[in-house]
Amino acid sequence: MNIEKIVELGLWPESKKTTTKKGVSELEDLGYNLFYIGKNADLYTCPGDEPKILLVRSDRCSVFDIPLNLEIEGKGVSQTAISNNGAKFAKDAGIKTAILDETIDSSLSIAPRCQFMELCKPLEAEIDGDLVQFEFIFRNYLTGSLFDACQNGNDPYGLELGSDLRQWHKFDNPIFTPTTKGVKDIPLNSQSVREKFPEVISSMEKLFKDFSSFALENGIIVVDTKFEIFVNSKGEWVLGDEVLTPESSRFISKEDFEAQNYISMDKQILRDFGKEQNWKEQAKSLAPGQKLEVNVPQEIKDKILSGYTTILNRLSK
Template sequence: MDALLTTDLPLPAFRRGKVRDVYDLGRSLLIVATDRISAFDCIMPEGIPGKGRILTQVANFWFDATRGLLPNHLEATRVEAYPEVLRPYAALLEGRSILVRKTAPLPVECVVRGYLAGSGLKEYGRAGTVCGIPLPPGLRNADRLPEPIFTPSTKAEEGHDENIDFATMAGLIGQDLALRVRDASLALYRRGCELALERGILLADTKFEFGLLEDGSLMLIDEVLTPDSSRYWLADAWKPGANPPSLDKQFLRDYLETLPHWNKQPPAPHLPPHVIQGIQERYLDLASRFGVS
């Protein structure tokens, strides 16, 4: 199977992200998940065959599983429900695209962490905090936190997102909305942890995105609890103080960290076949646990 790296549909382009091509349908958007993969804000030259379908199906599982906590933007997942102009592209779109309600996206990434890892671990090692939130002393890599913490970040159009504290987020979107977003993020994370653990995996951390309708209603948008946006660990192999085996993008990050001559700036290095296969196997494993492929 070849990787799908780009799309060209007969619709107005809305935006092209690191992974998703988005098309404008007026009050709705068509989101197509390609097989592109990124790390350290760089898109890799090679894609991961089938990755876009995996992301879409896992996200759709979670949109359905969390609908009782917060409405989401999902309108249709089958090509026969799309506009007629898209029917000739059914083979390309089926399984890797969704039709969604258009919202006004909030300018923040809503990150929830239940374990110490990634950039949070680095900050904790320096200052004993994560995004300015003090944590108990003596925590190790992959330790479970006493309680999940909400650690928002900016949403950079280019370059790196930057971690911010709750007060800064409230300054950007208003105190009342910030509280709604924080509470929704924590509730969604706890639901994710519950269903993931039933499938033998730990949801270490994740990010959510939200948008507003014209009447001010809050909606869950973009992707949710996918292996691109989350850190998933095998529960039976989790051991604080060590790097747990993961079913997400960490395999790619770990490989890239071994490259002495790449400075994490474009152009990204080519991926050898064993890395592409390793990523694909982990994503397929995760998808199978949620009954999707």
């Protein structure tokens, strides 16, 4: 199915810029055609008429939505394996994901980076008169922006959390903190969103609780997780491509957490380095499509890759 047909079916937003560049030759030769270059992955149309695409993860890196000239060798392969594990965990729990069971020819050198994806539309609904898309976030611990809000007496999700709660307070049951999805994520009232999508939210809550328990048994603390929900061509809701991965969740090794070393095993290491180097300010001068030139020590790259490897080893079922 070519990109024109995909757009015609309403399964790809016309606002997202496609590319005419050629992709990996061993894929192009088989009839897979590159049509979108993302910050960390590329998308290919597939031969035939099925509404699906091929996602190919790269080793490229980005933080704060800033594309970087940085690549970490092996990151894309690890991320793909972790994503497959997360999708399997969800499927074993009876939840459909956009990641298809189909796999590409394993003899291809690019195969460990590839996932077939069902083409879907983002879940949308009207909130206060505006049509919005959502990020469904569940948290086991009070930290980050929510902790700051509590300290300042703010209640962005209508949860009535006390200002006396300490950072890294463990909730008896995960809390639900939904936001809109866009250039700026806007907090939404938790109960209102629950009432709008009761089946989806209860399913996601159970999945998050079960996965948190599984991860803890295997030496990883799940701080929080973001779920993105889509609607497929049959009108069914499905989980997106980042399911229980370091791209959608914060994972901390149990030994680090118990030592009160709260650095998550994902891009947080790169984010912290980027803050020190003032990347956000530097990125303001970038032209559209331009990457920020950064110089990242090998030690930082090794720490990031080591984190992904640890997650993969501990959470493989």
